[in-house]
């Protein structure tokens with residue numbers, strides 16, 4: 001890849017009010033999204049939430065009923081896929097099995113009528129980028145899943161597109177290879193600098209790879225923020241449940257104070273709405289020793305069960321009002337030696353700085 005594929009060629013994507021229905025199904029419902037130039041953004045949502053549809057709209061394979069998509073200053077809604085300057089990795093890779101690796105990678109160059117003399121060099125360069133040097137003459141059906149994934153990626157970047165779209169490209173790989181490829185794709189993005197829209201239903205993958213995550217549910221954009229903001233300050237109960245684990249407990253807000261079981265909560269920020277829920281993430285809770293803990297909200301309860309999970313353990317605690325809460329601890333020598341026994345009374349603590357309220361939302365349809 002030459003310097004033209006660097007950040008200077010990247011384009012922002014402006015998605016405005018994009019709507020697509022299939023019969024009664026709102027695959028996309030009035031989606032607004034701004035992707036910054038050179039950004040790696042991930043569309044994250046459950047199966048059927050509209051992720052592939054949005055990617056297909058960007059690639060030009062699906063025409064929305066309504067709305068606008070601009071790459072930089074250019075409206076592209078009516079532009080055919082091969083004129084959009086977009087590389088795409090499809091979920092099932094969509095490679096041509098009867099062709100060689102080189103034949104597959106050269107395909108977009110032939111579509112774009114690149115001179116024959118330039119093709120070999122560009123194919124070689126793309127193969128080197130995905131670390132498949134020497135594989136040019138292999139047949140697709142002689143490759144492993146991870147190698148096919150790399151060929152699909154090479155085919156998407158060989159014409160040095162300004163925008164790269166990927167639809168669950170790692171979902172067919174086993175966990176070890178997936179973890180490895182997540183980091184590799186991230187490095188490749190840093191190197192090539194293309195504006196990248198990545199689709200996954202795997203929240204950990206989204207947290208690992210993205211500059212920002214756009215959470216989608218029922219065809220609607222629910223929240224778009226950096227991974228830590230999404231995780232620490234989910235905009236809705238759906239986001240809190242879909243990303244990470246949490247127990248959400250309704251709290252009453254009166255005079256700007258959040259009350260839980262008659263106790264005023266110490267908070268990291270003022271309550272965001274009149275109806276809120278307290279987010280209890282397992283790893284943010286600790287078991288406190290007896291005594292005063294002015295910086296913590298303290299929830300007394302009884303240990304119901306403790307599950308050892310290797311690197312961590314989970315204790316299920318029943319609070320006095322009957323709420324079941326999970327707390328997670330790292331398996332270190334001291335914590336394992338003092339694992340709480342079922343039946344024991346404990347004080348669960350949540351630091352004020354980590355006490356986050358989420359505005360209640362009642363229009364989210366099916367909750368995760």
Ligand code: ADP
Pocket residue numbers: 022025026027045046047048049050051052053054
């Ligand atoms: P995701 O990729 O998030 O799993 P999709 O974008 O594939 O979701 O689908 C969103 C919704 O639109 C689903 O309910 C799906 O069944 C529907 N849908 C997608 N494509 C079509 C199509 N070509 N015809 C009819 N319904 C479709």
Ligand code: MG
Pocket residue numbers: 051052053
């Ligand atoms: Mg999909």
